Every structure is written in structure tokens, then in C-alpha cells.
Amino acid sequence: MTLRAAVTAQSTTVSRSVKEGQDFFPLTVHYQEKYFSSGRIPGGFFKRERGATEKETLVSRLIDRPIRPLFPEGFYNEVNVIAQVLSYDGENEPDILAMVAASAALTLSGVPFMGPIGAARVGYKDGEYILNPTDAQVAEGDLDLVVAGTHDAVMMVESEAKELSEDVMLGAVMFGHREMQKVIDAIIDLAEEAAKDPWELAAQPDTSAMKTKLKKLVGKDITAAYKLTNKSARSNALNESRAKAKAAFADAAPHDQMVANKLVKKLEAEIVRTAILKDGRRIDGRDTKTVRPIVAEAHFLPRAHGSALFTRGETQSISTCTLGTKDAEQMIDGLNGLRYEHFMLHYNFPPYSVGEVGRFGAPGRREVGHGKLAWRALHGVLPTKEEFPYTIRLTSDITESNGSSSMATVCGGSLALMDAGVPIKRPVSGIAMGLILEGKDFAVLSTSWVTKIIWATWTSRWPARPKASPACRWTSRSPVSPRRS
Structure with a gap:
């Protein structure tokens, strides 16, 4: 992917099978800046790229945060997203390019990615927003904001600003989200021409009976545990509930045991979220606005x-x-x-x-x-x-x-x-x-x-x-x- 004189190579690799016992989504994102991209040889004793620098780590996180929520629940295939800077013009940060390239690669790959996403950098100077400002414009301006999102939603914002009001900051988010729509549309057009066939996902098993059983077994215990304001006491009570649920499925198949463990976590989230929305009370008894001591x-x-x-x-x-x-x-x-x-x-x-x-x-x-x-x-x-x-x-x-x-x-x-x-x-x-x-x-x-x-x-x-x-x-x-x- 190319922007002016910057070039980023993007690779996405996905495992076709899921490791036995896998119960989480193993997504790994690596962003790497090649020194030859700017005509330089790495300094120090080791004249090659080594471990990730602070900047590479931060950009890897920028790519990871907006794409991770867009994979479907239950998708546990290992995914590697690799972005490498191959040419750098010295004026435009390649991080936005890497984010867009990751989105395009995932959209073309055929994996169940509910994107694409777009990304934009927003600057601000003299009362005007600047789309994808150069390094010099960022240094001279009052804002350096990166926003990523889908067609309808903002997924991630990261920013540094100088004495700007919240209205200006929120306006920058909306400006960036509006401008990135062109990128999203371009990725969709590209996918219509070059995307691989979508993966056939296995149907998710019906777990309603197991969920009902767990709710009857430990639902009240979990509700009582989350009314304890002391963290240690609450943790002990929750561990007892989890152990009780685990014992109920001790003779079940390993896959069913894994499913039961995940359902218990979902049940905990459901109980806590419902209590907040229904009663306006949190775990520690505070309302939604009160700050802790x-x-x-x-x-x-x-x-x-x-x-x-x-x-x-x-x-x-x-x-x-x-x-x-x-x-x-x-x-x-x-x-x-x-x-x-x-x-x-x-x-x-x-x-x-x-x-x-x-x-x-x-x-x-x-x-x-x-x-x-x-x-x-x-x-x-x-x-x-x-x-x-x-x-x-x-x-x-x-x-x-x-x-x-x-x-x-x-x-x-x-x-x-x-x-x-x-x-x-x-x-x-x-x-x-x-x-x-x-x-x-x-x-x-x-x-x-x-x-x-x-x-x-x-x-x-x-x-x-x-x-x-x-x-x-x-x-x-x-x-x-x-x-x-």
C-alpha cells in the first residue's frame, strides 16, 4: 500500500485449524520499520533490526485495538497480521498506512472479519482540522489524533493535544470518522474484485440447556458474590462458584468443560451488566457517577x-x-x-x-x-x-x-x-x-x-x-x- 512516497507491505496469515483446547482468539499484530526504507543502517553494535522498539510496539497496538473486536465470537483460529515499512519519505508517519493495509489484507483474505476499517490522523491549527497532517504540521499544530472505525462506528482513538477543549477533541473524532469513509469504500471496491472466497465457519453448538443449568446452579451465588464490596472476599466467593460449576461438569467431555467455563464467565458479565443497567448500582455499591475515595x-x-x-x-x-x-x-x-x-x-x-x-x-x-x-x-x-x-x-x-x-x-x-x-x-x-x-x-x-x-x-x-x-x-x-x- 502506498501513500505519497511511503510504502507498507502487509501480510495476513491464518491457521486453517484450531488447536485442541483453544478457548480464546490468538491474534498477533507486528509492525516493523525497516531501516532501508529511509536509506539508513541501524546504529549500535548489531546492524540489523532486532526486537520491537517503543514506536513499533505502540503502532502494533494501534492496529490491534480496532480489528480485534471485529472477529466473531467463537473464532479461535490463530491469526498473524504483519506490517512492514518498505519505503519512508521522512514526512508522513506510516502508522495510518499500516492500519489501512491491515484492514485491506483481512478483508481480502476471506476470514470472518466484520470490517473493513478505515483510519485517519487528524491535526488542528488555527481553528481548522487537518486530515493526515505531515510530521511538520503535527509539530506546529495543537493536536495529533489517530482514529479508526468501521462505516458506522468508531473503534479506537489515541491522541495528544495542547490546551484543546473537549468539544474540539470530539469534533476531531467526528471529522476523522467522516473522512475515513472514502478509504473504507475503496477497500470494499477492492474486495469485490480480488477477495478470496469467504471461510465456511462451523455452526456454533446450542448451549442454551447448559447455560440454563449453570444459571440454576450458580446464578444466585454469583449474584451474591458481586454484592460483596471487599475485593478479596468477592474473589473467594467467585472462585467457590466457579469450582462448583466445574465440579458439575467434571465427567463431561473436555470440549464441554471448556464451553461450561466460558458460559460461567458470560453469566458473570450478564449479572453485573444487568445490575448496573437495572439498578444503577455497581459492585462496590457506588452509583454510576461517584468516584472512589x-x-x-x-x-x-x-x-x-x-x-x-x-x-x-x-x-x-x-x-x-x-x-x-x-x-x-x-x-x-x-x-x-x-x-x-x-x-x-x-x-x-x-x-x-x-x-x-x-x-x-x-x-x-x-x-x-x-x-x-x-x-x-x-x-x-x-x-x-x-x-x-x-x-x-x-x-x-x-x-x-x-x-x-x-x-x-x-x-x-x-x-x-x-x-x-x-x-x-x-x-x-x-x-x-x-x-x-x-x-x-x-x-x-x-x-x-x-x-x-x-x-x-x-x-x-x-x-x-x-x-x-x-x-x-x-x-x-x-x-x-x-x-x-
Whole structure:
């Protein structure tokens, strides 16, 4: 796929069979920037492309988020989506091209993909929106927003902005969604000419009898468990219900056991969503608008340059700010050559923060993505390098999590910056929102719990300054009208 002087190669590979016992959709997206695309040789000792850079990880997530919800439930074939930048003009970011190419490849492949999607970058300067601005226009403007969606719905938004109102931000989303329709129509025209025959999907078995049995067996127990406000007590009660359901199908075939486990999860989601829509009450007893208790303490660590302990309900971040000289700036080697970054934000989400054991090491894709969202939220309030010629490193270590830890990072990071004496323009806070949608009934939730974030139809994270939004992230788990969302 070509845009001006940028070329992206797109490959989609799908396994024809499902692994035995597979009960989830194994979609993997890889975006890679080839250095030869801009006439460069990689720096460092290893003169070849190696592991994913931060940018490659972030773009891989941009591609993944809008396409993942568009595969049908029960489709468990492994899918690889690979996007490689083969030619780069140095002016136009190839991420939009990669997203469109992924959509086109999936649409042509014949797999059960309920697309296509389109994508657009939106800039804003002097009161005017700019469609797919160049790198220079983004740097000079007030907005860098990426939006992806289907013909009828917005699926994903990612943005960084400078002192823009929510009305301007929402207008940018609508502008991008309107303009991407041309791309969607072009992919449909291409598919009519070149698409492979659609896959024949096996009919889904009737599980209504099994669902009825499980509802009678553990429905009341699950309902009672979700009325417990203490997380540990609730988890124990839910585990007992799940064990009870598992025991009821202990003698069943392995496939039936797998189906039963998934039906229990669906039953939990149904019970929680129904309670919210019917009674307006959440798991912890709050209504849909009440924010969880907030406790914040600055100068939490005596030897750190700046620190803060930020707690919101059962989500907590230890944030630190360390200052250094110009020599401490991060050197980044990319398609445009070497550049230096004086502001870094590192977000860490260890498994113990959610009471689990697991891998402890280099940050995963989720940690990179959440850290970048917080970086965007705080970057706009920093002083210029002329005003404050120091390198700034923020860290956020999540010690417990039952909600949006990225927004806790924004709040804690803002406090840590001020504690370190960084003259920021104004404080920044953040909140996670969720949308529960069933037909015409809906509920908008503030400071969502992890459970509701997983089961929400749509989620958003909104860092905010007074009367302005410095960044936002929307993710839809099913097609939702942009005007309604």
C-alpha cells in the first residue's frame, strides 16, 4: 500500500485449524520499520533490526485495538497480521498506512472479519482540522489524533493535544470518522474484485440447556458474590462458584468443560451488566457517577528528587521524578535518524499488584502503551527546555490495581513533578470511563473497576487539565455509533 512516497507491505496469515483446547482468539499484530526504507543502517553494535522498539510496539497496538473486536465470537483460529515499512519519505508517519493495509489484507483474505476499517490522523491549527497532517504540521499544530472505525462506528482513538477543549477533541473524532469513509469504500471496491472466497465457519453448538443449568446452579451465588464490596472476599466467593460449576461438569467431555467455563464467565458479565443497567448500582455499591475515595501524599520518599503516593480505591501508584543533565537524555534511533528525548515516563505493572504470580522483567506491550498515554498527558504541561534545561525521568510503580492504573500514573506523576520542583504549567489528573450498552439502554461509569473495564462495551481514559484535554484513549469492544459514544 502506498501513500505519497511511503510504502507498507502487509501480510495476513491464518491457521486453517484450531488447536485442541483453544478457548480464546490468538491474534498477533507486528509492525516493523525497516531501516532501508529511509536509506539508513541501524546504529549500535548489531546492524540489523532486532526486537520491537517503543514506536513499533505502540503502532502494533494501534492496529490491534480496532480489528480485534471485529472477529466473531467463537473464532479461535490463530491469526498473524504483519506490517512492514518498505519505503519512508521522512514526512508522513506510516502508522495510518499500516492500519489501512491491515484492514485491506483481512478483508481480502476471506476470514470472518466484520470490517473493513478505515483510519485517519487528524491535526488542528488555527481553528481548522487537518486530515493526515505531515510530521511538520503535527509539530506546529495543537493536536495529533489517530482514529479508526468501521462505516458506522468508531473503534479506537489515541491522541495528544495542547490546551484543546473537549468539544474540539470530539469534533476531531467526528471529522476523522467522516473522512475515513472514502478509504473504507475503496477497500470494499477492492474486495469485490480480488477477495478470496469467504471461510465456511462451523455452526456454533446450542448451549442454551447448559447455560440454563449453570444459571440454576450458580446464578444466585454469583449474584451474591458481586454484592460483596471487599475485593478479596468477592474473589473467594467467585472462585467457590466457579469450582462448583466445574465440579458439575467434571465427567463431561473436555470440549464441554471448556464451553461450561466460558458460559460461567458470560453469566458473570450478564449479572453485573444487568445490575448496573437495572439498578444503577455497581459492585462496590457506588452509583454510576461517584468516584472512589482518593488519597494522595507528596514527598513520599525522602531521597528521591520528587515522589508521590497516589491511591484511588484499590488502585495505587508510587510515582517518582528524577532530574538529570542533558547527558542523561535518551538517544532514540529511528527512520528519521538519531534524536534525543529529555522527558521519559516508565510505567511498571508487576504481577503482585493484582495478587498474581508471573513474569517479572522487561515491560510488555500493555506497560509500554499505558506509559505512553501518561507521557502524552503530562508532556504538554512541561516547561520548555529553555525554561528548564534538565532531563526528566518519571516512574510509576503500580502496587495494587483494581481500576485504571494509567490514570493513577497521570495523577501521581503530576504530583511527583511538582514535588521535584519542575515548573509545570498546571496539574493534570485523569479518569477512566466505561460504557455499558444493551440495546437502547446504557450506563456511563466513572472510575471503572477492572471487572467493568473488561466487560464494558466501550472504555475511555481522559487525562484532563482545567477546561482542556491533553490526551485521550478510546477503545470499543463492539461497534458503537460515534455520536452515541
